[in-house]
Amino acid sequence: MTTLVTENCQRCRFTECVTSCPVSAFHAGEEMLFINPDDCVDCGACITKCPVQAIYEDLDLPDHLDEWIEINERLSKTMPKITTKETPYEGAEDRKKSLGF
């Protein structure tokens, strides 16, 4: 069982997920965030916080997003931890709307 961030996170930086993570498992790349599966305890707090529903548990991950399991595992380990909320990127609200939220 693992929890992971998928493509909807790209170019948003809403980062509500980060403040709800009890174990600081989020790492930040330029474009999006990743979850370190070694740290995450699958508490699920972040899933409902994400305004663009980018976060999944692998048990209900749609097939077309499968590759994100490996991407989270790999990139979380090269990116710095993020533990506090940041200001969303310019255009994040428009992107959220375009994603249907």
Add this chain to the structure above:
Amino acid sequence: MVTNVKATDQLQVAIIGSGPSGFYVADALITSGISAEFTLLEKLPCPFGLIRYGVAPDHQKLKRVANTLNAIAEHPSVTFLGNVEVGKDIQLEELQALYQIIVFSNGMPESSLLGIEGETLTGVYPSNSLIGWYNGHPDYQDQNFDFDQDTAVVIGHGNVAIDICRILCKSIDELRKSDIPESALEILSKRSIKHAHLIGRRGPIQAKFTTKELHELGKLENCNVSVEPKYLSLGSACQKELEDISNLIVKKNFRILQSYGNNISEIKDKNKTQISIDFMLNPKAFKGEHQLTSAIFEETYLQGSAFNQSSISSKNLLEIQCNLAFTSVGFHGAGFEGLHSDEPKKTLANKNSRLVNENGDVLQGIYAAGWIKRGPRGVIGTNRECAQDTVDHILQDISGLLKKSAEGKPALIKILKEKNIQYVTFDDWKIIDNIEVERGQALGKPREKFTSLEDMLGCL
């Protein structure tokens, strides 16, 4: 004897309760960069609150949150003092004289009751008595559960109810890998439960399960989880709730419940433990002479528009023959003498995390975080956000709070010594912790907990 306890320049913060919320308050204040010292006061000799005593014993991955709390405890500005009960060993007024800031993060230990006939019969138990017992909590060891029964009902549709249902039905071999104490495993090994009902007042769209827990229930060895198809045909308001884009968890859960609907054909399979998830049933009474023999429910229907539906009892009664019932319909606070609590959950009365008296006046320097502030909702991570919110409000008040000088921890320790209180430091806890883990290794489990205060303190 120490006579010259000097006031420090640092902000002195006392945190009452060492569950996740208490630790996250300390962490958020440390991260804010202010100069502060923290004293975490804990009634029990051991830290971590519901991580140790509430998170299910077979959810060891989730219990790893303790590693994060451990790192906070090791911060040089943080002092853990266990086996110290505020209100008994030390009074709130004494703490107020020594600290600028006091934060209540002592949680909600009391199970809410249904308030119906028969709730005190043998065989009917509130959730905390079972959860405390199988998690080895010293306050809940004096119980005589008889699991040699055919049918159990679990009332409530949240994760606590699922946890109870899962522990009741999971095979003893699976349970032996958890950190359920050997004394409880011995009694659980005598279970003969063939059928467990997980019962809620409202429908599948309103249930408060998380997807992971609902999914996990379906993965138990030799169990069949089923839902009667009638519960899965939705009215228009429920359909609207299901389709709402914000209702992510409900959608996922409903798919799982539909798959459990397909298992109804196996409900007669006597070789499997049957778990029925039943909806739209309002508990009316527990029946029996001294021992529970059945539970009576009123069938309900939903009334109102989408997201505003409430369950209305019909006149149709349903009786389920059962000898065990666990009620899991929420928790409430234990109250604190001299402080005002709000009904119905007995949260400590507060405005934006600042405690207030019965007139709504703010009590200077006293705050709340976690369940005791907002009620018994959310997952562990919710408490980190909640603690951050408390700290944001503390920081707004900081200049006023710093006007008062405070002696803090050294003076408190002096008082505790004078009172002969055997306080437990974090290093002491690590001794207990190591022994528990060693005892567990010998048994092939994560730890073998001490279940009495005497045994814990006896390690030191």
